Amino acid sequence: xxxxxxxxxxxxxxxxxxxxxxxxxxxxxxxxxxxxxxxxxxxxxxxxxxxxxxxxxxxxxxxxxxxxxxxxxxxxxxxxxxxxxxxxxxxxxxxxxxxxxxxxxxxxxxxxxxxxxxxxxxxxxxxxxxxxxxxxxxxxxxxxxxxxxxxxxxxxxxxxxxxxxxxxxxx
Ligand code: FES
Numbered sequence: 001x002x003x004x005x006x007x008x009x010x011x012x013x014x015x016x017x018x019x020x021x022x023x024x025x026x027x028x029x030x031x032x033x034x035x036x037x038x039x040x041x042x043x044x045x046x047x048x049x050x051x052x053x054x055x056x057x058x059x060x061x062x063x064x065x066x067x068x069x070x071x072x073x074x075x076x077x078x079x080x081x082x083x084x085x086x087x088x089x090x091x092x093x094x095x096x097x098x099x100x101x102x103x104x105x106x107x108x109x110x111x112x113x114x115x116x117x118x119x120x121x122x123x124x125x126x127x128x129x130x131x132x133x134x135x136x137x138x139x140x141x142x143x144x145x146x147x148x149x150x151x152x153x154x155x156x157x158x159x160x161x162x163x164x165x166x167x168x169x170x171x
Contacts, residue, residue, distance in 0.1 A: 006149050011072050014166045015040065016084025024071050031055045031066035034081060042082025046140070053112035053139035057081050065118040082111045085118055085168050090165045092168025097156035098149075105143030117153050121160055122167075128155075 006026065011083070013020045015038060016120050019100065022037055032058070034040045043066050046054030046059035050068040057066045058080040094117050098101075120127055120135040132153050143147065160166065 056112040101152035103148035103152035
């Protein structure tokens with residue numbers, strides 16, 4: 001019998017400010033670990049190919065596609081999911097704006113939209129309309145809530161300009 005090439009691996013992840021010690025398979029993606037091992041179901045499985053944006057998380061504050069990132073490659077990085085962006089008691093302004101603007105139909109894309117917009121506004125507090133469109137161009141919404149999503153971004157931009165210290169419940 002040939003030797004097995006399957007070898008589980010001990011890894012350490014820092015997610016939403018909490019440290020986790022995990023044992024994962026060699027091909028485990030960050031999305032699989034977040035959803036299956038840590039029970040964080042904010043990030044969604046859509047295409048699994050890095051093309052739809054449903055799985056978006058922040059890695060060191062930058063929006064990233066968790067479905068194509070091996071979990072073992074992001075040890076000791078600061079990973080933030082939708083759950084860590086804000087809380088029910090203190091939502092991130094982008095979360096509040098999406099609710100206020102009713103910027104969803106089925107809601108499956110919302111995680112990616114919100115995480116992408118939050119990362120955009122963190123690095124560019126007053127983005128141009130084209131910059132918003134460019135940032136969201138890789139986040140697919142098949143329902144057609146695009147106008148409401150753009151309205152939510154405008155609301156969030158204004159709210160964060162009025163209260164720059166309000167960045168949700170960041171760990
Ligand atoms: Fe990750 Fe589609 S599920 S980009």
